[in-house]
Every structure is written in structure tokens, then in C-alpha cells.
Amino acid sequence: MELTQIRLLVSDFPACYRFYRDVLGLAPQFDNEQGPYAKLSPEGGSAAIALHDRAQMADLVGALAGAPSGHRALIALRVDDLDAVHAELTARGGVFLRDPAPLGDRIRAAHLADPEGNLIELQEWTQPHG
Structure with a gap:
């Protein structure tokens, strides 16, 4: 078994994408501010952080609890x-x-x-x- 990424399920994909790209300065694997998926990495190519639209994942797995807080x-x-x-x-x-x-x-x-x-x-x- 190999860990490939940690993925965050997010409700406001564009805001999170801009935060990781523009504030933290992580480089996106490809430009996709609207989602539903993106993978961003720190300079130097260490492990990536992935973002996934929470609503799409809920549709894929059939259920996710209400909006997290x-x-x-x-x-x-x-x-x-x-x-x-x-x-x-x-x-x-x-x-x-x-x-x-x-x-x-x-x-x-x-x-x-x-x-x-x-x-x-x-x-x-x-x-x-x-």
C-alpha cells in the first residue's frame, strides 16, 4: 500500500484553490480554479495537497454528513x-x-x-x- 496524497473535501472550491495557490504559494499541477479537483505542491516537489469538491464526492460515495464546521x-x-x-x-x-x-x-x-x-x-x- 502506498499513500499518494491527502485530499481535503471543500465546499468553496475556488476560495480554497486561491488560498493554497495565492496565499501559500503552492504550484497547481494544472490550472483548475473551478474544480472539482486540484493537486498543489510546494516548491521542491514534496508531497502534494489535493482539493476535491465536497458535493461531488458526496454524489460519488452516496453520502457525507452535513456541512462540517x-x-x-x-x-x-x-x-x-x-x-x-x-x-x-x-x-x-x-x-x-x-x-x-x-x-x-x-x-x-x-x-x-x-x-x-x-x-x-x-x-x-x-x-x-x-
Whole structure:
């Protein structure tokens, strides 16, 4: 078995697509702002984040519970310079729920949410992870 992607089911596909492309700066595999599916990757080609229109998926599987609320998922992205990325994303319209601060003794982190309420954790590793 091989994990190919983590896919977020979203209700407002265009808003989420623009957030991941324009605010986080992820590169879309193909231009598809209207959906129903997109795959976006950070520079350097690490694992991708996929978006899928929630209503279409509900039709495919026959049922999904009502509209979700609150934070449902957390996506962690490692960065080399958290303060610089925080400033860059703020300039692009990102609104942070938590500014850069220590998170344990080996990570500094900052948090923001996408338009659907999924949390994005930006991590700067202050000590090697093993």
C-alpha cells in the first residue's frame, strides 16, 4: 500500500484553490480554479495537497454528513525561515491565528486557517528531527 496524497473535501472550491495557490504559494499541477479537483505542491516537489469538491464526492460515495464546521484537519509544512514566510504570507493576505512562537523544544510554529477552517501549521525545526 502506498499513500499518494491527502485530499481535503471543500465546499468553496475556488476560495480554497486561491488560498493554497495565492496565499501559500503552492504550484497547481494544472490550472483548475473551478474544480472539482486540484493537486498543489510546494516548491521542491514534496508531497502534494489535493482539493476535491465536497458535493461531488458526496454524489460519488452516496453520502457525507452535513456541512462540517470548525477545524477538521491540520497540514504541517516545514519552512527554513519561519519569520520570513510569516511576513510573506501576511503580505499575500494570510491571517494568522498564532504568530511564530516555540512549540515544544524542537520547533517554532505559526498557524493560519484556509477558507474551510483547515489549519495550516508552518514549522521551523530548531533541532534536527530523528
